[in-house]
Amino acid sequence: MKLAWHEWRAGFRPGDILVIGGGLAACVFFALTFWQGGVARWAEVRAGGKVVARLSLDRPASVDVDGPLGQTRVQVEPGRARVLSDPGPRQYCVLQGWLSRAGAVAICAPNEVSLRLLGDSSAYDTLNY
Numbered sequence: 001m002k003l004a005w006h007e008w009r010a011g012f013r014p015g016d017i018l019v020i021g022g023g024l025a026a027c028v029f030f031a032l033t034f035w036q037g038g039v040a041r042w043a044e045v046r047a048g049g050k051v052v053a054r055l056s057l058d059r060p061a062s063v064d065v066d067g068p069l070g071q072t073r074v075q076v077e078p079g080r081a082r083v084l085s086d087p088g089p090r091q092y093c094v095l096q097g098w099l100s101r102a103g104a105v106a107i108c109a110p111n112e113v114s115l116r117l118l119g120d121s122s123a124y125d126t127l128n129y
Contacts, residue, residue, distance in 0.1 A: 038102040040117035043081040045074050047113050067111035074115050
């Protein structure tokens with residue numbers, strides 16, 4: 001049984017509309033206020049669970065990291081970093097593109113290489129991932 005719009009709308013009272021509108025406004029406010037990542041300052045590159053490089057995001061740089069499948073290249077430019085190439089089959093870490101917020105991560109799981117941006121604060125912690 002499908003209700004027509006006027007039948008469905010008749011179930012709402014003026015206070016219901018205010019509660020729904022207030023809830024949506026609160027959600028937007030909290031998302032804009034608290035879901036902001038800090039400024040990224042370093043790019044940390046790991047291979048096999050060990051830190052192999054920590055690059056400043058102040059100047060351009062690149063690093064090649066060896067993994068079980070081959071070499072992964074990480075590129076850094078001022079304020080951002082990305083995995084430029086990886087021998088993994090699905091290329092998920094390459095498809096992440098440029099990372100620019102503290103806490104952002106690109107993981108090349110088959111090659112056991114990851115890139116993580118570090119800063120003073122992050123947009124989320126690992127429990128939210």
